[in-house]
Amino acid sequence: MDTFASGHSRSVRRGGAALVALLLAGLVAAPVAQAGTHHVVRADRGDLLKVTPVADLSRAEVVAFLAKGKVGTGTVRYGVTAYRLTYRTVGTDGGSTTATGLFVLPKTSSSRALGLVSDTHGTMVHRDYAPSVGEDFGRLSPYLHAAAGKAVAAPDYLGLGKGPGVHPYMDTRSAVTAxxxxxxxxxxxxxxxxxxxxxxxxxTGFSQGGQVAMALAREPGAFRVRAVAPVSGPYELSREEIPALFDGRVNDTSGVFYTAYFLVAQNRLHPLYKNPAEAFRAPYADRVERLFDGRHGEEDVLGALPKSVKELLTPGFYERMRHPTGGLKEALEANDGVCDWKPRVPVRLYAARGDTDVPIGNARGCAADLASHGVRAPVMDQGRVSHRESAGKAAPKIARWFAR
Structure with a gap:
């Protein structure tokens, strides 16, 4: 479910005559004023509040960026211009809030209308790893699809990027609305x-974002979905991902990270525990919640946690994970079923049999769910490669498929 980005770059590429022209033309909007002091007037969902330029790359710079990230460059035709969008959305409680995301345009010589790629990212624990802020792994796929000739919308989700609050990790509903x-x-x-x-x-989307892409395909709003191509998504939490934590298919490092993140985030939405000590052993119970405040990187989190899920959880909660009941079962079921419907467009499920973060059984289970509705969705096995490598191998293939 994770990108395990190596850290975000603090250097942001700005400038260029074309960018200045856009600024002068009024692309960058001033923030919308707050409502009156006595009540809050909820704006329409999706209202654009602010546009901030964050990158302006030539075709050669895109090629270099993708090559450094070990992503194939055969589909690159254009340079790209990227912006951080701040917009209105809804929180997990249904109330009004804001979120940010990365919007990327190809630098084409014509003004032809553009198709739009929704590219939803994988697990990120530090808010600055999000695509609209960190110029690292989270931008590889958005730049690739924009450089192939489409506009790209890459949401940060709630609580990441420049959005308020903490990220409700693996809450499919709020990831879809954002x-x-x-x-x-x-x-x-x-x-x-x-x-x-x-x-x-x-x-498209990778890891956590693969699950989001499948759910979003069912509710695209006013857009016409043409194709769906998620990569290595945890579509089957109850039937595949959770059991894989205990049978060796998920490696220990990733298992500890995902389990701790999921439990802390989901406890804010479902009654999993009243006190962290009910779920986590000492000394981890005293630190685990603050590790997932959006200000700690993966290295910080992993350095403060044990080496296995069994060392992380109390004996009682360890067994509860193996046989979920109550709020935990409720949380899992709320985020399952993203493939249990009938898409009317082509679907390809990219995955890798070498993945020890999100085992390929998730994709096979998703394909089986779709088949039960009469939909054939091939599982495109990327081979004996890691979770992150599956994204790099799949992305250029998806760009070619979208082009067709």
Missing amino acids: SQDMLRASRAAAGRAGRVLTGDLYL
Whole structure:
């Protein structure tokens, strides 16, 4: 479920005559004023509040960036311009909030209308790893698809990037609403840049984002979904991902990270425990919740946790993970079933048999769910490669498929 990004770059590429022209043309919007002091007037979901330029890369710079990230460059045709969008969305409680995301445009010589790729990212624990802020792994796929000729909307999700609060990790519902509203904001941002979107939508996402992509395909809003190609998503939490924590298919390091993150985040939404000591052994119970405040990187988190899930959890909660009941079962079921429906468009499920973060059984289970509705969705096995490598191998293939 994780990108395990190596850290975000603090250098942001800005400038260029074209970018200045866009700024002068009014692409960058001023923040919307707050409502009156006595009540809050909820704006429409997806309202675009602010556009901030974050990158301007030539074709050669895109090629170099992707090559450094070990992503194939055969589909690169254009340079890209990227922006951070701040927009209105809804929180886990249904109330009004804001979120951010990365919007990328190809630097084409024509003003032709563009299809839009929704590219949803994998697990990120530090808010600055999110695509609109960190110029690292989270931008590889968005830049790739934009350089192939499509606009790209890459939401940060709630509580990551520049959005308020903490990230509700693996809460599919809020990830979908944030992604829907990012699409609406992207349409407005394209208009401000003098570009038009066709209304055609192509859905992809990696790891956590693969699960989000499958769920978003069912609720795309006003866009017309043309194809769905998620990569290494944890579609089957109850039937595959959780059992894989205990039978050796998920490596210990990733298992500890995912388990701790999931339990802390989901406890804010479902009654998993009243006190961390009910779920986590000492001394981890005293530190685990603050590790997932959006300000700690993966290295910080892993350095403060034990080496295995059995060392992390109390004996009682360890058994509860193996046989979920109550709030834990409720949390898992709330995030399962993203493949249990009938898409009307082509679906390809990219995965890797060498993945020890999100085992390929997740994709096979998703394919089986889709088949039960009469939909054939091939599992595109990327081979004996790691979780992160599966994304690098799959992305150029997906870009070619979307182009067709």
